[in-house]
Amino acid sequence: MLARDKSLESYEACRQLTAEYSKTFYFASLLFPMEKRRAIWAIYAWCRRTDELVDSLDFKADPRMLDRWQERLDKIFGGGGEDVYDLALADAVRNFPLEIRPFLDMIEGMRMDITQDRYESWEELHTYCYRVAGTVGLMSCAVMGLVDDCPEARRRAVALGVAKQMTNILRDVGEDARRNRIYLPLEDLRKFDYSEEDLFAYVVDERWAALMEFEIARAEAIYLEAEKGIPYLIPDARWPVWASLILYRRILTKVRSNGYQNFLQRAYVPRAEKFLLLPVAWAKAQT
Ligand SMILES: CC(C)=CCC/C(C)=C/CC/C(C)=C/CC/C(C)=C/[C@@H]1[C@@H](COP(=O)(O)OP(=O)(O)O)[C@]1(C)CC/C=C(\C)CC/C=C(\C)CCC=C(C)C
Ligand SMILES: Nc1ncnc2c1ncn2[C@@H]1O[C@H](COP(=O)(O)OP(=O)(O)OP(=O)(O)O)[C@@H](O)[C@H]1O
Numbered sequence: 001m002l003a004r005d006k007s008l009e010s011y012e013a014c015r016q017l018t019a020e021y022s023k024t025f026y027f028a029s030l031l032f033p034m035e036k037r038r039a040i041w042a043i044y045a046w047c048r049r050t051d052e053l054v055d056s057l058d059f060k061a062d063p064r065m066l067d068r069w070q071e072r073l074d075k076i077f078g079g080g081g082e083d084v085y086d087l088a089l090a091d092a093v094r095n096f097p098l099e100i101r102p103f104l105d106m107i108e109g110m111r112m113d114i115t116q117d118r119y120e121s122w123e124e125l126h127t128y129c130y131r132v133a134g135t136v137g138l139m140s141c142a143v144m145g146l147v148d149d150c151p152e153a154r155r156r157a158v159a160l161g162v163a164k165q166m167t168n169i170l171r172d173v174g175e176d177a178r179r180n181r182i183y184l185p186l187e188d189l190r191k192f193d194y195s196e197e198d199l200f201a202y203v204v205d206e207r208w209a210a211l212m213e214f215e216i217a218r219a220e221a222i223y224l225e226a227e228k229g230i231p232y233l234i235p236d237a238r239w240p241v242w243a244s245l246i247l248y249r250r251i252l253t254k255v256r257s258n259g260y261q262n263f264l265q266r267a268y269v270p271r272a273e274k275f276l277l278l279p280v281a282w283a284k285a286q287t
């Protein structure tokens with residue numbers, strides 16, 4: 001155990017980082033009991049910083065940064081760390097059965113982001129989604145706790161991450177295009193006779209609408225797979241996970257109601273609507 005003061009200070013830094021970067025996750029984290037809540041902030045801080053490592057450097061990203069980050073991760077799992085965020089995660093690793101594999105896989109996902117700006121198939125995109133987001137599902141399970149830690153529960157936890165990442169991709173097509181990135185599988189673009197040039201010209205027409213509906217349906221189906229995993233979670237985790245699922249899935253509805261104008265407009269769920277959805281999540285968690 002870390003000296004108590006040091007540990008509190010480390011978790012406080014993670015709490016602040018989570019609150020600053022993500023309203024939805026911060027909000028959902030508050031529905032957990034304190035020990036789990038703090039571990040989630042520590043994981044969030046590590047994931048966010050991993051993501052920033054490639055996002056901020058963009059094309060000029062140096063893969064050696066990730067090698068260095070990976071060595072640092074080994075230190076964390078060895079009980080140490082280089083700053084307060086590392087130390088908080090090291091403490092969470094001591095308190096919960098976190099495995100290093102998902103963390104390594106996420107770093108691998110960030111490596112993909114450096115080397116790749118197009119995805120040919122859904123299979124390829126799925127690998128990316130597992131690495132950058134499905135892994136968060138596995139990390140979360142270790143903290144939240146499963147009543148039955150079976151392969152099906154883990155598969156469904158991964159599914160929730162993948163569905164959220166797909167949602168993120170559909171919300172951020174414009175932002176990604178401006179960084180010369182297309183996450184939508186090129187095989188799907190062809191299926192709807194929509195070209196890369198169309199995408200860079202922000203063409204919103206019936207082909208784009210059909211492509212969006214196809215991907216929204218794919219994400220919705222994965223959310224349904226994920227829902228069936230929630231009963232495997234220890235009861236106190238069900239409400240927050242339902243809440244995060246419902247709130248994030250709602251973004252898909254917004255993409256649609258914005259008339260698929262996701263190139264220059266960011267689909268989001270207004271705060272009041274988030275609150276209204278909380279009791280819905282609570283009710284779901286009771287059944
Ligand atoms: C309360 C709760 C659900 C906690 C998990 C919070 C946590 C540790 C999140 C880490 C998120 C993160 C920073 C990941 C780095 C890569 C990344 C950016 C992934 C995307 C997240 C969306 O973030 P955001 O909208 O803020 O993105 P912008 O930067 O604003 O564009 C992702 C879409 C992935 C998120 C994936 C999850 C939270 C996994 C969910 C799965 C579970 C909680 C498992 C539940 C268990 C069962 C059995 C169903
Ligand atoms: N302090 C910050 N510095 C840089 N980027 C930030 C900061 N805070 C938030 N962002 C980014 O600004 C964008 C705007 O936030 P967004 O609309 O996604 O809301 P959010 O707080 O992330 O809520 P949600 O969790 O629902 O996505 C996000 O991409 C987020 O990562």
Ligand SMILES: [Mn+2]
Pocket residue numbers: 021022
């Ligand atoms: Mn966000």
